[in-house]
Amino acid sequence: MKVNSKPVIAIAGAGIGGLTTAACLLKRGFPVRIYEQSRVLAEVGAGIQSSANAVKVLYDLGLRDELDKFAVRPKRFEFLRYNTAELMHSIPLAQVHEQRNGAPYFHLHRADLHELLAKTVLGMDPDCITLGAQATGFEESAGGVTLHLADGGRPKADVLVGADGIRSAIRTQILGAVPVRYTGDVAWRAVIPVERLPQGIMDTVSAVWCGPKKHAVMYYLRSGRVLNFVGLVEHDQPEGESWTQKRPWEDLKADFEGWHPTIQIVIDAIDRDGCYRYALNDRTPVGGWSTQRVTLLGDAAHPTLPYLASGAAMAIEDAAVFARCMDSYDSIEEALRVYQDSRVERTARVVRESAGNRDLYRIEDEQEMRRAFEAMNMSKTRSEWLYSYDPLTVPLGV
Numbered sequence: 271m272k273v274n275s276k277p278v279i280a281i282a283g284a285g286i287g288g289l290t291t292a293a294c295l296l297k298r299g300f301p302v303r304i305y306e307q308s309r310v311l312a313e314v315g316a317g318i319q320s321s322a323n324a325v326k327v328l329y330d331l332g333l334r335d336e337l338d339k340f341a342v343r344p345k346r347f348e349f350l351r352y353n354t355a356e357l358m359h360s361i362p363l364a365q366v367h368e369q370r371n372g373a374p375y376f377h378l379h380r381a382d383l384h385e386l387l388a389k390t391v392l393g394m395d396p397d398c399i400t401l402g403a404q405a406t407g408f409e410e411s412a413g414g415v416t417l418h419l420a421d422g423g424r425p426k427a428d429v430l431v432g433a434d435g436i437r438s439a440i441r442t443q444i445l446g447a448v449p450v451r452y453t454g455d456v457a458w459r460a461v462i463p464v465e466r467l468p469q470g471i472m473d474t475v476s477a478v479w480c481g482p483k484k485h486a487v488m489y490y491l492r493s494g495r496v497l498n499f500v501g502l503v504e505h506d507q508p509e510g511e512s513w514t515q516k517r518p519w520e521d522l523k524a525d526f527e528g529w530h531p532t533i534q535i536v537i538d539a540i541d542r543d544g545c546y547r548y549a550l551n552d553r554t555p556v557g558g559w560s561t562q563r564v565t566l567l568g569d570a571a572h573p574t575l576p577y578l579a580s581g582a583a584m585a586i587e588d589a590a591v592f593a594r595c596m597d598s599y600d601s602i603e604e605a606l607r608v609y610q611d612s613r614v615e616r617t618a619r620v621v622r623e624s625a626g627n628r629d630l631y632r633i634e635d636e637q638e639m640r641r642a643f644e645a646m647n648m649s650k651t652r653s654e655w656l657y658s659y660d661p662l663t664v665p666l667g668v
């Protein structure tokens with residue numbers, strides 16, 4: 271027997287994970303309230319790659335036409351040697367990706383995707399999002415869950431979802447105060463208007479430049495009007511860095527000294543005041559994210575390094591599977607358990623394989639790198655297990 275009236279669901283965090291969850295739940299008729307710590311609803315100016323497994327969810331939310339207004343459809347992944355631009359490996363995307371996996375592969379601007387999701391949520395319920403609401407913990411009982419907010423607010427709900435990112439307060443209460451681990455990498459990010467670059471400097475691809483101790487990723491955003499640059503560099507542990515911390519352009523330039531002229535042209539075109547750098551942290555994958563009424567989602571549950579470009583895709587998948595579970599099970603506790611069982615193994619694999627790519631992209635010897643790429647046959651394997659997954663139809667609980 272299904273629950274008669276739909277339970278009220280509170281979500282901590284209005285990132286891509288929290289907003290997608292709210293949209294999936296609202297679409298199914300659940301009352302939802304999001305509590306976001308920021309006073310402004312926004313995302314940083316950077317790119318995000320979204321493969322078919324995530325795009326299926328966005329399409330199911332009715333966002334196909336809106337996405338088409340700004341999404342870039344890359345032709346392929348190209349893995350290039352850092353100093354010679356020699357092609358080490360490629361993975362076809364475009365039509366091949368869509369035919370194999372049931373939806374396109376997109377390059378999106380984070381702010382555009384975030385804004386679209388927020389608009390979708392607010393279109394279904396204009397009062398859904400409370401800003402300036404920092405979650406600090408919760409209290410749960412047989413009768414419900416109370417979210418604790420830093421300003422003393424105590425909103426009540428039937429279910430609480432912690433979608434509050436890698437340093438989640440909800441996670442801390444469920445799994446204990448385990449500090450994040452610095453991975454040894456910092457990530458530079460910058461976006462460059464294409465008119466500053468020589469025409470045709472790069473084809474419409476996702477270019478991963480691979481070199482010793484660092485790699486760089488470049489792709490177009492906003493219908494090709496902007497180039498996204500990310501530089502992942504081994505570095506002593508930096509202090510107090512956030513996603514919005516600026517660093518001197520000269521440091522970025524020095525980090526990629528000796529790299530291919532294409533990389534130099536791109537770095538030279540970056541605003542001197544437009545270089546952001548932050549520390550990449552991670553956590554060991556674990557289960558046990560759910561209590562009787564509270565669960566975790568996205569980076570709060572399974573923070574994922576960007577080396578498979580799939581962290582947000584996992585949050586989007588979580589959202590769809592969570593909403594299906596809430597709709598399919600008699601008891602809240604059972605729904606949360608089945609949601610967790612559905613997601614633990616897959617997300618742990620993505621976390622592990624993302625981390626593994628760090629080593630692959632940095633193999634010092636060129637021939638060894640080429641052999642490693644060939645042995646992995648990523649074109650086949652990524653479609654088989656990663657991109658073809660359908661969170662809207664996958665059997666629940668397995």
Ligand SMILES: Cc1cc2nc3c(=O)[nH]c(=O)nc-3n(C[C@H](O)[C@H](O)[C@H](O)COP(=O)(O)OP(=O)(O)OC[C@H]3O[C@@H](n4cnc5c(N)ncnc54)[C@H](O)[C@@H]3O)c2cc1C
Pocket residue numbers: 282283284285286287288305306307308317318319320403404405406433434435436437438439457500567568569570574575576579580581582583584585
């Ligand atoms: C350099 C880089 C490149 C990446 N590229 C890709 C990519 O191409 N493709 C991809 O799929 N993934 C990518 N990722 C991963 C992706 O960015 C994350 O996995 C994704 O943003 C996680 O979304 P989330 O909503 O779970 O968490 P977050 O984006 O961290 O959102 C959490 C939200 O919760 C709020 N919050 C935090 N604490 C509280 C609190 N206590 N109370 C209330 N609100 C709170 C925050 O303000 C924020 O709005 C990349 C990551 C990095 C670092």
